[in-house]
Amino acid sequence: MLRLGVVGCGEQATNNLLPALKNAPGAQIVGLCDIDAARLDSAVQRFGITAGYRDYRELIKSQSVEALILAGPPQMHAEIADHAVRNNIAVFVEKPPTVTTEQLERLADLAETRKVVTGVGHNLRFARPYLVFCGLASEPEFGRPQSFQIRFLCNKPKEPLWGLDCAVRSFLLAQAIHPIDLTLQWLDSDYDLAVTAHAAADGSILLHCLLQGSKVTGLIVTGSMAPSFIFDVSLISDQSMMIGLDSLWNIAYRGVSNEKVPYLPTPRSWRLTSEPSPLDSGYIRSGYQGELDAFVRAITHGAKGPPTFREELPVYRAIDRIERSVKAQLARGR
Ligand SMILES: NC(=O)c1ccc[n+]([C@@H]2O[C@H](COP(=O)([O-])OP(=O)(O)OC[C@H]3O[C@@H](n4cnc5c(N)ncnc54)[C@H](O)[C@@H]3O)[C@@H](O)[C@H]2O)c1
Numbered sequence: 246m247l248r249l250g251v252v253g254c255g256e257q258a259t260n261n262l263l264p265a266l267k268n269a270p271g272a273q274i275v276g277l278c279d280i281d282a283a284r285l286d287s288a289v290q291r292f293g294i295t296a297g298y299r300d301y302r303e304l305i306k307s308q309s310v311e312a313l314i315l316a317g318p319p320q321m322h323a324e325i326a327d328h329a330v331r332n333n334i335a336v337f338v339e340k341p342p343t344v345t346t347e348q349l350e351r352l353a354d355l356a357e358t359r360k361v362v363t364g365v366g367h368n369l370r371f372a373r374p375y376l377v378f379c380g381l382a383s384e385p386e387f388g389r390p391q392s393f394q395i396r397f398l399c400n401k402p403k404e405p406l407w408g409l410d411c412a413v414r415s416f417l418l419a420q421a422i423h424p425i426d427l428t429l430q431w432l433d434s435d436y437d438l439a440v441t442a443h444a445a446a447d448g449s450i451l452l453h454c455l456l457q458g459s460k461v462t463g464l465i466v467t468g469s470m471a472p473s474f475i476f477d478v479s480l481i482s483d484q485s486m487m488i489g490l491d492s493l494w495n496i497a498y499r500g501v502s503n504e505k506v507p508y509l510p511t512p513r514s515w516r517l518t519s520e521p522s523p524l525d526s527g528y529i530r531s532g533y534q535g536e537l538d539a540f541v542r543a544i545t546h547g548a549k550g551p552p553t554f555r556e557e558l559p560v561y562r563a564i565d566r567i568e569r570s571v572k573a574q575l576a577r578g579r
Contacts (some may be wrong), residue, residue, distance in 0.1 A: 364552070448469075500515055
């Protein structure tokens with residue numbers, strides 16, 4: 246069994262990662278770590294893992310940890326990921342792995358030199374309804390994707406996070422990183438970017454990002470100006486086919502048929518919908534189970550895992566470009 250240690254026992258670890266890891270085949274959580282004694286004690290009790298540490302170095306040494314799961318602020322991710330990689334310990338880091346692109350580049354280089362498995366938490370890539378969406382799009386009858394649109398709207402953060410001095414970068418690292426990651430999966434590495442930004446008096450922002458690749462155009466509508474969390478995606482192909490996924494729940498697959506049916510017009514549009522069972526919830530639907538299982542398999546079987554530090558770099562480069570554009574617009578609007 247792969248010996249896993251988890252560092253950071255806050256909301257994300259205790260609500261999502263630890264429960265999902267409990268079911269991960271081929272791995273065993275051997276210890277937890279948090280600098281906050283109350284959080285550590287509460288996680289130790291709740292998950293029945295007796296080995297709790299306030300210092301991650303102690304956890305690694307005492308429990309002969311082979312892989313680490315990190316869920317804290319990005320400064321913590323960068324520091325502990327560096328230590329892990331230098332000690333040949335595989336490391337999975339919640340998003341955002343680092344504050345800056347330069348830090349991520351250094352970690353990616355180091356991990357490649359030392360041949361250490363790395364992973365970044367992009368659970369939506371592994372969410373079951375999104376995998377169905379991608380599966381439908383990969384069928385030959387769907388044709389070639391032309392336009393990928395995503396709305397990822399939240400009501401936070403409106404202020405800087407993690408001690409950063411910039412609310413825009415905080416939002417991009419905390420929230421927009423998800424839709425940017427999904428959109429880049431459909432584009433070539435080269436794309437033109439156009440961004441429009443709106444800012445409200447309460448510090449919230451709303452962004453429209455148009456990413457124009459040579460084959461597919463991506464449109465991201467994201468921001469902290471929404472009343473609540475809204476997430477949907479859609480894809481249009483050159484065969485007039487369309488797939489929509491709403492709230493990681495309802496899938497609508499649309500197309501045109503030339504088949505002759507009495508009384509009905511030809512050609513006519515059709516629409517197939519798929520709704521999950523009310524019982525289909527939890528870590529498989531949200532992708533936490535899938536990303537952690539994939540990370541374990543990447544270590545134990547050399548399988549394709551969640552995005553590595555290297556594979557995360559295009560997301561950071563997009564974040565840098567969007568941040569520059571938003572800041573320039575907001576400065577002009579002042
Ligand atoms: N993928 C997702 O859907 C998703 C959702 C929520 C949060 N996240 C990410 O998960 C991470 C954690 O978020 P959270 O909401 O759990 O935050 P949180 O503040 O609730 O928890 C972070 C924990 O890390 C601990 N910590 C900080 N520095 C430490 C150190 N040096 N050593 C050990 N422990 C340390 C803190 O004491 C705290 O308990 C963030 O990076 C966030 O972006 C991802």
